[in-house]
Amino acid sequence: MIRAYRCDGTVDVILPSDAPTRLADDILWVDLLYPDKTEEQLAETLLAMPLPTRDDLKDIEPSSRLYTDDHGVYMTASLICKAESNAPQLADVAFILGGNRMVTVRYAEPRSFGLFAAALSRNQVSCSTGSVLLMRLLETVVDRTAEVLEIAGARLDALSSDVFIERKLHKSRPPHFLEDKLVDIASYHRLVSKARDSLVSLSRMVSFLASADPVKASEDAKELCHVVAHDVHSLSEHAGFISSNISFMLDASLGLINVEQNAIIKIFSIASVVFLPPTLVASIYGMNFQIMPELNWHFGYPVALIFMVVSAVVPFLFFRWKGWL
Structure with a gap:
């Protein structure tokens, strides 16, 4: 699917069967979502630039994700998606700046894109160039990543309450309670690690954008780039803090499991020692x-x-x- 967004928030869905011969000048964002071969060729014709395919996004190496050529600035970032599910994933999304337009190629649906498109349609995003629009989109991506980290932090606080406070108030708990909590800790660790990987990818992309000509030519884009870079750095530190808390929870849960197992072994040991003298008398x-x-x-x-x-x-x-x- 090819969507073309204008600066006023209106969007056109471009179909291969009814495609225009050229893009309107007020179109600032062309979004390719799960494009097939026909749609890829149509987009390349309308934009007059080559676009990465799905195989290109998979095979691209970390050292080759950011580059500039005669057609524009090409960037690939890993964005977190399916954060609310039990299996969060990273999706590689291509961002291209060329001809005063932003082009995105993606084979996943990160929630940040839906939030940004909705804000754009409500005229809540002011933009005049493709570089400014890109920085606004990255702002939304960073805000969504911050929301994911807040969700992980809230879940971790609830887990800490279950493990420590509820244990003190209610000493009798279901069997394998702590073992089940280890599964939750593993899921939270996966979520935070995916968010950290995404932040690292965004940090490299924003640093590259700061030196790109389309961003340097716009004062608004430069200022937004600085703000996004600062937010990414702050979120990276916050993600590290949450990761350390997850490690603490893992160690604490394993320690409590060990304490409970030692208590059981201690009961058996004391019982064997208590019944040893009567057994000796009975044996004699x-x-x-x-x-x-x-x-x-x-x-x-x-x-x-x-x-x-x-x-x-x-x-x-x-x-x-x-x-x-």
């Missing part, structure tokens, strides 16, 4: 020797029982006195 009087004077005692049986009980109670009281129980 269970031997089949002919000469055992205690066997002829009138009160031998109750005395043996009392002796076994006392031999079990004394170690138990000793453990209580030591605070081992």
